[in-house]
Amino acid sequence: MTYFMGIDIGSGTSKGVITKDGELLTYHLLPSGVNYRAVAEKLREELLAKAKLSPEDIAYTVATGQGAANVAFSDQQVTDIRCCARGISRIFPSVRTVIDVQAQSSQVIRLSESGRVINFVVSEKCAAGSGRFLEVIANVLQIELKDIGVLSLKSKNPVAFTTGCAVFGESEAISRVAEGSAKEDILAGVHQALADKISALIERVGLEEGCAISGGGGLDVGLIKRVEEKLGIKLLMPHQPQMVTAFGAAIMAEEMVQLAG
Amino acid sequence: MADGEKKRAINRLKTMYPLRALVDGMYERAVEASKEGKPVAWCMVNWWGGDAVLRAMEVAAIYPEDYGAVCAAFGTAPTYLAQSDSDGFPSHMCGYARNCLGYAARMKDLGEIPPEAPMGGMPKPTLLLSSGYFCDTRYKWFQALGRYLDAPVWVLEMPHPGVKESRMEGVREHNIKFLVEELREFIAFLENLLGKKMDRDRLAEIIDDTIEMNRVWHEVNELRKARPCPMHSRDFWSSMPASLYMAADPKVTADLYRQMYDEAKSMVDNHIGAVEEEKYRLAFAELPPWHSLGFFNQLAERGWNFVIESWAYHPPKPIDLSKVSDPLERVANLTYQYFSGYFEDAFNTGDWWGYFAHPYLEFVREYQCDGIMLHPLLTCRTATNHLMVVQDQLMTKLKVPSLIIEGDIVDLNLFDPADALRKAETFEETMSHYQKVRKEAGLAW
């Protein structure tokens, strides 16, 4: 039995992975919806089906994310901050700082060579500092989330948002559209605003060489570009940034078994 | 445990209870005194000088700072805060101050102690003894009370030298002189206000007892260097007001601390700690979340022992005062020592911020802490100002990490226990990491 499962129930999306011998075997993601318990079960089913395994094959399951407590079948719950650090460290061993942009908050984590958390900050619970801001604006502009990054890169003249509130930002975006601003400029403006917030978080923990981005925000090249410009560095991007925390949870599962045995 | 009862996560010291009761009884004693027509002072913590004078003049002292914590714990703070808000005091200002201003406003409206006031309430004062020590709030607040009270305010001055300046020739002398002269001016003011002379012998006696009380209390805290540590910060917080506020005759207080010493000593001798299995030793800065102390039990269950806390609540480092004969000079030296006792080490290491951040370096080293929990407060600059520096220095110099949990002293909503626990759990990993780092760096723990 060398299979481990990591389940990350996020506020927007739930993610799950199965690892085998420390390598990613399969992953899956589902919208979290409102019933975390059900989504966790569903996620497990899908994962097992994809990997052609049965529940008994999984040696240990770690749950994480804001809905971790609802994962009835997990053996252990671990905070998403630790899982994220562990996950990114396995993917990029050289990484010392990771920016994790989730739907409900952004966090910056400093980690050691072995993927241990050595410092972290979490943003306030304000949508203007999280991935939700992007969702809200994407929705207003009627652009799919997956397309906002590329579109934003086209902007030459980002709109400066005058408010620090995602809700007012939404109205501002609507008026801007009415005033004839280009969608890419509005998106770039939002990306800039978010990048500013993120860099303020980074200032608080200090930036070290080897910085990666994870979480759903890591799928957004527009955001990444603005953050890179703001910090004057290149960010490392995992192939599946949104899965990093779930992957880390599986790594934690593995570690826990090793520790126990 | 034999009867199957769940063991409390923190072993509380039995000798803590009478110390706490001493302070809790302060309000009722003051109300009593006030009814008998005796003078009452609302008083800021002044680190022993002014308090001794008040006691020698038989003025009942009560402490609105402590009362702020009481109102927070009893749930009456929101009423007083709302009152202060509506009177136009900016809401980012000290929660204790706003609580007190609101209380005073209500007392003025009602013409008596508000009926909901916990612990008997604070009676109308004859004078306000304010303080120039540490925090601007502590004199601006009493000045602002003029809106509701016609009691005169006396601000007791305290020198705040920088580390470097304090080492210049003659500086210690003029600072002590300043403290002594300040006390003399205060005594003159009080004698004039109350129309009676102070009993100087009584003052000398009180001051000597105070010095002795602080010595014993210091010894108690020295015991906490033991592994496992016999006394958790919660016990410290419960028993420290008795030394900071002169709630009772310092002789009585000293006796209670002696009993506490005996209890803690026997725990040390028997290797009993304040938490069952001491996995992590922590320091705490600064003011605790009075209304969410249960949080520390949850941490204790995870093996977190809090072994040392805000230096500002601690007695001064021992100092030989046997050669100083003038009582006022004795207490001035004690207070000055409290403030500058860490300066020598700070000077030698070039820590120019001296009193406000440097003591943590010493504490963390001597009490061998794995981490420090910082509690920045939205409404108290004094307890927050220096925390970033503390964090930075502990990491740079001692490789000890900090956990930051935001909150407030009276506003319950700002402390989010679930979020705090999530951060704390993550922080265990950080502490373990730095245990290794310190070992590699050749540090002692």
Next chain:
Amino acid sequence: MKSRNPLYFAGIDLGSTMTKVVIIDEGEVIRARVESHTGAEHRRLANKVMEQALEQANLPFAEITYVVATGYGRINVPFADSQITELTCHARGVSSLFPSVRTALDIGGQDAKGLKIRDGKLIDFVMNDKCAAGTGRFLEVIAKALGLRLEELGSISLKSTNKVNISNTCTIFAQQEVVSRLSDGVPLEDVVAGLHEAIASRTVGMLKRLKIEPDVVFTGGVAKNSGVVKAVRENLGSEILVPDDPLISGALGAALLGKELTLKALEKGESVQKKERRLTEVTFFNQES
């Protein structure tokens, strides 16, 4: 006094959510009242709302002696004779409806304000305009997510016997919380009542920064919501007055202030000769930026 043409005064309140126009005559009789969603488009088309009002009053624009613009977009109304803040206008409007008013709470789409009024004049105020929590927008966002109309929120919540506590301050996260509460089976009315409580406790907390003196009037668009009215009353622990038409107190106040300005000018013998003004589109942003 020589007979002269009748005078008319218009107040236009270009709010973040609703645009309101009121036209009154010299006797302060309301000749027209129009409200319309400000919306992204209408922001620019405030002139259209004005036209509707003129139509209602059956007056050409040239007959309007004085136009006062107020509200969030007041600076961008080119056809106004002067701009006055919504604080002053609300105070004026509310006192014309309730001369006994001393304290007013105005919750609009993008901000909440507390007003101290003495003898019909604004003397002090507080306002919150940084965060959508505690404003009408909070309710709009959540109503939309629940597929409810703003008009029905009030009556729904009045059925509640056990309002829920909404733990998220942020509008956007509260919206999510609400959805999940409903899926937990919490009755809709309890959730909506919880929302009303959230907004009322926030805004009343702010209002308390002024010394609250009776009579207290609750105005602004959100005062149309009977659920919030109830929650505000409970939070204040005292009676409150609500205008029949709380949306227009700002515009009404603007029109009344226009009248005062005009009469003052007339008294001084200055002409009320209208300067050249035209009903043109409103722009909201500096084009050069």
Next chain:
Amino acid sequence: MVTGKINHTEILSVAEAGLSKTKQIYQDRTRRVKELKAEGKKVIGYLDIYPVLEMLTALDLVPYRILGDMREPITKADTCLPTVVCPFLRSVMDLGLKGKYNFLDGVVMAHGCEVSEKTAHIWRTYLNPSYAHFIDTPHTTHAAAQRQHKELLKDFKRTLESFTGKELSIEKLKEAIKIHNEQRALVRELYDLKKPDPPLISGVETLQVMVALASLPVAEGNELLRQVISEVKQRKDGPAKKPARLLVWGSIIDDIALIDMMESIGADVVMDDTVLGSRAYFSPVALTADPLDGLAHRYLVELKSPRTFRETVLSETKRKDYMTDLENRFGYLKDYAREWKVNGVILQALRYCDIHGYEVPGLKDYLASIGLPSIYLEHDYSEAALAQLRTRVQAFLEVIS
């Protein structure tokens, strides 16, 4: 050398108008001191109004006031000053950490308020200037405090002497006091030009002058003031008459944006009580036999700042009367209001400023008692906040008009 004469008048050529000169210095504060540095002078930065500048001037050191920059986002200071403290000092620390004050040869800071005390020590540790001194200014005007303050000034003098290797003689100090007093008198004269309606010089221009003074050696500042005064007296294009004449009270204002906003919506800011305005200049130093006595007295007792506690003398009944107390503390504002014909007062404080925050209800009571309307604004030292303040100020102007 303190001669009161200007040897290096290149940048202050009389031909050029004082106000445009002022504007230039306002926009590029460091230019002049950097020139002086190139000439071999030593520039000492100071914070707040409690460092005794006369001592610097007397030793031929160039005092340069450390200010913040509200247009520059704070990115570095988070590691040493948390967000719940005065944003001005956070900005100051931020600029320091970014190396913007590296040209200073030393700094002197004082116990103005609690955060400035902390800033003094943090600055010293993180930036390690070759000269740094902290003056622990007492909080009261007690006799003991006055004696202590004099001792503290002696300590300051000693560190300066060892830094410069020169002795600070009584004569030099007296001379320095004279030219600083001259500056104080000239500032008074400038403020007198704000008394007519409309004022001859606007609030924005005044602030620019004050910032310029904080960036120049005192003798050059005096010269600039003379030029400005004579220019302003003659000019025809001064500020327009506006319905409101405001007094602005409170925390430091070191950028024209806030005043500009007020003046752009129908007010003339004709008077202020802030540390970069009248508060810093309106009390002269008495020339005493031992100049330290005059200095100690002026900086502790004469300077009117809410950071210094003053107790009201008790009545017969040994009680205190609230209105008398207010009169004692704020009476000078009544004089300002009368002389400058003020019809509204803006109380403004930076968020988290305790010193000013606690004064607000009492000061409002006092102003109400003398029939002056007032409004309290809290702001966070950023440009973005101005838009929100605008509506509030405008509403206030509507209230008072």
